[in-house]
Amino acid sequence: MTSDPTAPAGPALPHRLDGRVAVVTGAGSGIGRATALVLAAAGARVVCTDVDGAAAAATAGRIGPDAGATAAALDVSDRAGVFALLESVAAGHGRLDILCNIAGIIRTGRVVDVEEADLDAVLDVNFKGTFHACQCAARIMCAQGRGAIVNTASGAIDAATPEIMSYSVSKAAVVQLTRNLAAETGRYGVRVNAVAPGLVRTAMTARHYLLPDGSLDEAAREAAEKPLRRMSPLGLIGDPEDVAYAVHYLVSDAARFVTGQILRPNGGVAMPW
Ligand SMILES: NC(=O)c1ccc[n+]([C@@H]2O[C@H](COP(=O)([O-])OP(=O)(O)OC[C@H]3O[C@@H](n4cnc5c(N)ncnc54)[C@H](O)[C@@H]3O)[C@@H](O)[C@H]2O)c1
Known part of the structure; x- marks a missing residue:
């Protein structure tokens, strides 16, 4: 122990994720890939998943097997597949500490023109995909008494942007899912938050x-x-890393007092000023 009065007081900043097991969806591209890389740099063992299995493998390859990264093809709209993946990760590692739901798609079209199939596709991936993973992970995390989930909304929740109604509705649903789940899981030591990025x-x-x-x-x-x-x-x-750093904060112990929140990495766009 040092008695140097000029030495920094207190423990190291609680952003490290050493030994934690994290699953990232949509890790093959953009924000999901950046998040996988940032969490791995913080010490997490990251399971990189994407509907594009080769892209997920490429991200895991950039992290490297020495850092404990693995990859799996996963379509988040496949409920059985999502449950199988999360349960096998939890069984294989003996824990599931972090889930980042980042996979997403967008379809454009005016409300009067939207095809039901397009609406279903967007809701299936963006909302129901997030729901499936949240439900399975929450069961695992509540049973183990700890865990952190981050979902991905969008700046579209704050605006009536023309021609992306399906997308905006799916992201608004993600926000409410996030709040409801946070309210139910907090007592079990499980935190649930979302990011709502601006243009990235x-x-x-x-x-x-x-x-x-x-x-x-x-x-x-x-x-x-x-x-x-x-x-x-x-x-x-924004660049993908700008969102990844926000996700990193939310899954780290630095955010132990934070749940049910929607963090907006957006350059201040939605802020009245
Ligand atoms: N880029 C932006 O400006 C922005 C802004 C706000 C929110 N977002 C959200 O951020 C998330 C990531 O978007 P991005 O910009 O990095 O896009 P991106 O297209 O670069 O990456 C999305 C990834 O999700 C994967 N994916 C698509 N459907 C999937 C499915 N059914 N199952 C699993 N993976 C699937 C894709 O293969 C891709 O790798 C999305 O949820 C998006 O809605 C993006």
Whole structure:
């Protein structure tokens, strides 16, 4: 023990995740991939999952087997598949500490034009996929007496953005699921929160600015980003890591007093100012 009065007092900052077992959905791209990498850098053993199994494997490969990363193909809308994956992770590691529900899709179309099949597809992945994983993980985590879940909403919950009704509704449902589950699981030591990111540069957003040859139309992207950048007090559009760091905070012990919350990594866009 040091008696140096200038030494920093107290324990190390509680952001490390050493030894914790984390499952990330949608880990093959964008925010999910960045989250898997950040959690692994903090010491977690990350199970990278994605409907695109090769993409999940690529993310796990970037982390490396020495860090305990593994990969699995998982369609979150497949309830039986979600339960099988989470139960096998918990059985194999003897624990499930962290679940990050990040997989998501978007379909565009005016309310008057939306096809029921498109509405179903978005709800099946974004809302029901999150629900399936939350339900299974909550059972495991409540039984073990600890755990942290982070779901992914969107800035769309705060606005009436034209032509993305299905997506906005699915994300609003994720918010309410998050709050309800947090209210039910807190007494068992399980915290449940969500992030609601603003515009983030990922494959999901880039596909709106692609030229016929598949390359990025920089002018179209700039035209779409400019008004949002102007609405941000920080003048920023997000990178996937900006959301991943918020998720990292929420699953860490630094957030032990935080549950049922919706954290908005969005450059301050939705903040009245
Ligand atoms: N990019 C943004 O501006 C933004 C803003 C707010 C919220 N979000 C949300 O963040 C999350 C991640 O989005 P992103 O921008 O990184 O998109 P992305 O397209 O880069 O990544 C989404 C990942 O989810 C996977 N996925 C799709 N359907 C799946 C399914 N049925 N089962 C499992 N995996 C599936 C995809 O294969 C992909 O790897 C989504 O929930 C999205 O709605 C994104």
